[in-house]
Amino acid sequence: MTSTPVQVRQFDSRDPAAIHDFLSATYDPRLRLHSRNNYRLTHRRVDAGPFALATTRQTGQLDIGATTLDGLVLGRTRTARVDRGCAGSANRFGPGEVFLVTRPAEPCTVRWHPGEVELCVLDLSVLEQVATAAPARRPGRIRFTDLGPADAALARQWRNTTSFVSDVVLNSPTASAQPLVIGNAARMLAAAALAVFPNTAFTEPTAADRHDASTATLRRAITFMEEYADRDISAADVAAAAGVSLRAVQLAFRRHRGTTPMAYLRRIRLARAHHDLLRADPRQETVSAIASRWGFASHSRFTARYHASYGVPPRETLHA
Incomplete structure (x- = not known):
């Protein structure tokens, strides 16, 4: 059995150009960013191949326009407030809420207010390892149908799962x-x-x-x-x-x-x-x-x- 390389990347900057380059290289090469003065981004990402977990914190206000994000991107606000628009839907997420940043391959806009957010990026092929999308023997890709926040019990389930993966798996x-x-x-x-x-x-x-x-x-x-x-x-x-x-x-x-x-x-x-x-x-x-x-x-x-x-x-x- 061969080892799977787990990579940890740290980023901390106040330079708008450096922040743009980092986020574009990590999430979407066509990312559009606009930040207010005195802006600082701190980002820690653990990349395990089929998934990545990140904790990112920022000061000020950051406006993000994403054309297409690789994989399924799920967020949980720790202390920040996040306004997200996607597919004609507009939502505001507060501390503790769990949400889809966008559907895969769909553009979105995000206004990220000061505070901390957790992100999970999941390769879409992993979804097909645990479920299928239709009765056919060769079904299509699974599609997510609701962009609203998860209810409290399900948000707790997501938090417990990501905590287990981070604490027990990635920190060992x-x-x-x-x-x-x-x-x-x-x-x-x-x-x-x-x-x-x-x-x-x-x-x-x-x-x-x-x-x-x-x-x-x-x-x-x-x-x-x-x-x-x-x-x-x-x-x-x-x-x-x-x-x-x-x-x-x-x-x-x-x-x-x-x-x-x-x-x-x-x-x-x-x-x-x-x-x-x-x-x-x-x-x-x-x-x-x-x-x-x-x-x-x-x-x-x-x-x-x-x-x-x-x-x-x-x-x-x-x-x-």
Whole structure:
């Protein structure tokens, strides 16, 4: 398994030209900016490949015109007030609110008042790893249908998800170097985005899906998982390998195993981690390193899951 480079970029400037160049290079090459006097921008961005998380703070007032933003851009105001116009819709977001900056590839205008904002930029392909947009076997791209703010409960769900990814995944050198951890985190963010904001994702199985959710499909899916458990594979990859739709493979696991494809994959990876713990030299390996290698970012969650399956904590297996 190869390492996934996680890059941290810091920016702090009062120079309008430098600020424009930085934001244009980071978000949209055709970005238009206008700021008032005594303006300062501080920006910290952690880029993990399929997603990026940023915390950005500014003084004064900044007017932004964006033609097209790469990926799905989601915002949460910490202390700032943000006015956003997009697709004929105008909204004002206050501290604590969670919102879509714009729909992918749609222009928008933003007036950002003094304060701090969190941003998450998510590659659109990750959405298709966790859901599809229509009943067809080759559906189109998922589209978001509402540009208003998320309600309080869903905003809290988004905040908890991004906090987990930032604190447990990106702030851990051991975890952030592992492609399985980064892939799982990206899909966690995608699933949260689809749960928080109304969209065209289609999750109910069709008659064809129900027919395809057979034991033969299940066997093909499990064979693929067993062979590629050390790779960053998604449920969509499993479905493609089994020759069925994403909904069909999800239904097959629910029908015949009482679980989901990704939960079953976690069982396989837990068994691989158990094997590595049995064979590892405790002077050279740690539980956290082995857990991260198999996609488990949280040490406490891995320990609890391992103890429930094997009756002892993983540290005891490592030192046996």
